[in-house]
Amino acid sequence: MVALEFVSVTKRFRSGPSYRALRDLRRTGRSSPAAERTEPGRVRPALDEVSFAVERGEAFAVIGPNGAGKSTALRLAAAITAPTAGEVRVAGRVGALIEVGAGIHPELTGRENIALYGAILGLRRRELADRFDELVAFAELDAALDRPVKHYSSGMQLRLGFAIATVVAPDVLIVDEALAVGDARFQLRCLERMQALVRQGTTLLYVSHDLATVESTCRRAMLLVDGRVHAVGDTAETVAAYLRWVDGPAAASRELRRPGEPLTIEVPLPARTDGPITVALGVRDGHAWNVLGATASFGPERAGTVARCHIDALPLAAGVYQIFAATSRDGAWELVHSFRVADDGAEPRPAWLPPVAFAHRWA
Numbered sequence: 001m002v003a004l005e006f007v008s009v010t011k012r013f014r015s016g017p018s019y020r021a022l023r024d025l026r027r028t029g030r031s032s033p034a035a036e037r038t039e040p041g042r043v044r045p046a047l048d049e050v051s052f053a054v055e056r057g058e059a060f061a062v063i064g065p066n067g068a069g070k071s072t073a074l075r076l077a078a079a080i081t082a083p084t085a086g087e088v089r090v091a092g093r094v095g096a097l098i099e100v101g102a103g104i105h106p107e108l109t110g111r112e113n114i115a116l117y118g119a120i121l122g123l124r125r126r127e128l129a130d131r132f133d134e135l136v137a138f139a140e141l142d143a144a145l146d147r148p149v150k151h152y153s154s155g156m157q158l159r160l161g162f163a164i165a166t167v168v169a170p171d172v173l174i175v176d177e178a179l180a181v182g183d184a185r186f187q188l189r190c191l192e193r194m195q196a197l198v199r200q201g202t203t204l205l206y207v208s209h210d211l212a213t214v215e216s217t218c219r220r221a222m223l224l225v226d227g228r229v230h231a232v233g234d235t236a237e238t239v240a241a242y243l244r245w246v247d248g249p250a251a252a253s254r255e256l257r258r259p260g261e262p263l264t265i266e267v268p269l270p271a272r273t274d275g276p277i278t279v280a281l282g283v284r285d286g287h288a289w290n291v292l293g294a295t296a297s298f299g300p301e302r303a304g305t306v307a308r309c310h311i312d313a314l315p316l317a318a319g320v321y322q323i324f325a326a327t328s329r330d331g332a333w334e335l336v337h338s339f340r341v342a343d344d345g346a347e348p349r350p351a352w353l354p355p356v357a358f359a360h361r362w363a
Helices: 022-028 070-077 110-120 125-139 154-167 177-181 184-199 211-217 235-253
Strands: 002-014 037-039 043-055 059-063 085-090 094-097 172-175 203-207 220-225 228-234 255-257 263-268 277-284 292-298 306-311 319-327 334-341
Touching: 002 070, 002 203, 043 070, 043 085, 043 203, 043 220, 043 228, 059 070, 059 184, 059 211, 059 235, 070 085, 070 094, 070 172, 070 203, 094 154, 110 125, 110 154, 125 154, 154 172, 154 184, 172 184, 184 203, 184 211, 203 211, 211 235, 211 319, 220 235, 228 235, 235 319, 235 334, 263 277, 263 319, 263 334, 277 306, 292 306
Parallel strands: 059 203, 059 220, 094 172, 172 203, 255 334
Antiparallel strands: 002 043, 002 085, 220 228, 263 306, 277 292, 277 319, 319 334
8 A cells, every 4th residue: 555655756946046145246336235135946856757756654865965865855745835736645643853953843742732733633632631740750850841942952842843743653754854853862753752652553755864874764765856856665775876976986886795804995095294193993884973994004115006904704794884084185085985885694784784794603
C-alpha cells in the first residue's frame, strides 16, 4: 500500500528582484531608492517533474546537495505548501519536524503547545492525556513545561517538536535536518525512536546529509540534484550515485573492499618546499569529520615524490568511505580515494555504532 506519492510534481518560486550596490548607483549618479531595483523577480523551479512513491511502513530518504529541493519536497509532503503542477498524495495522519520551532507557537507554554498540536491532529482529550506523560518524559522538559516556548533554547524546541510529532505514532513521519541542532544523546534517541516507529508501521520520509545514518535507517533513497530526480532505489546504490556525483573524476577510483583487507593510499607531495612536509589522511563515512586518521612527516628531499600509506588490515565496517589528504604546504583537504566496504552478510550496523571494525570475540 502506497502511503506517500509524488506524481510529476513541479514547484516554482518567484525569486525577489535584484538590487545594485550603492557604490554602483553613485557611479551612475542615480540616488533615488526606486532606482536601486534593476530587474523584476524571475520564476525558478525548486522541483521539476519529480515522481516517486513510498510504501506504508517504509523508511525513505531524500539526499542531495544544498539547494537541490529536498526541503521543498518535505514541505509539499507535509502540505505546508502546494505544488505548482502535479499531485502529492499522502495517506493518513502526518507528523512533521521540518525545522526547529515549526508548528510551535512561541507565546504558548510547552504544555499549551502539546494541547494545541493534539487538537490539530484530532486527538481526544483522553487520548492526549494518556500520552502526555510519555511525551514529557521523552522531551525531558518537566521543569520548563509551563514556560513560554519563546524562552526555550533551540535544543529544547527540537525536543518538544520531535516528541509532539512522534508520540502520536503518525502514519507518515517527515523529518528534515533539524536533528542536527540537538546534542549527540538526543540525536541517538531520535534515530532509535524513528526506527521503532517504522517497525510499528509508520512511513518515514527523512532528509539528511549524514549518509551513514541514511544507510543505516532507510531501505530506499532518492537523490535530488537541481530539483530533478538523479537516482532512486536501494539506499546503498543511491548513496553511491551521490558520491559519484560529488567525486566527479575520482569516482573511477572507487573499489569494493572487505573488512580486514590491506589498502594502500598514495598522496603526491608538493614539488617545492622550504622545509619538512607533513601529510594528513582522513577517512570519512558521510560525516564532515574523520572516523580514521593518520599523519606523517617527510624531509624536503622528498618533495615531488609520492607518499604511500599502507593499511595492513582495513578496520572499517560495511559502508561507503572517502579518503581526504592534506599537506602542510596548502593545508586544504582534497579527495584522493573513495571505496565501499562490503557487509559480508553481517547484521546492519546501528546508527549509534561507530564504523570501526576491530578483532574481537564474545564468550
